[in-house]
Amino acid sequence: MAAPKGNTYWKLAKGFATGKQKKYTPDELWSKAIDYFEWIEKNPLKEEKVFGTGLKMKVNKMRAMTVVGFCIFAEISRELFLLSNFSQ
Numbered sequence: 001m002a003a004p005k006g007n008t009y010w011k012l013a014k015g016f017a018t019g020k021q022k023k024y025t026p027d028e029l030w031s032k033a034i035d036y037f038e039w040i041e042k043n044p045l046k047e048e049k050v051f052g053t054g055l056k057m058k059v060n061k062m063r064a065m066t067v068v069g070f071c072i073f074a075e076i077s078r079e080l081f082l083l084s085n086f087s088q
Helices: 026-042 067-074 078-083
Strands: 045-050 056-061
Touching: 026 067, 067 078
Parallel strands: none
Antiparallel strands: 045 056
């Protein structure tokens, strides 16, 4: 059975008319990326190296910058980041 003509059932769809509010503008997202890059540099991983003399020493090892890591840092989903066109 088809819906009657002139119905307004589409108004019942949650968030359909307004859409979801964007979390970041492109400039805000870039600022968040800069914050992520700075955090990566300030928080290196610690690795214990053992030398031939038996000396053990902890050395800093740079963290890898990843899309998933950035998405966690920015509190956005990876799917949103990968599917959205932030270049506009």
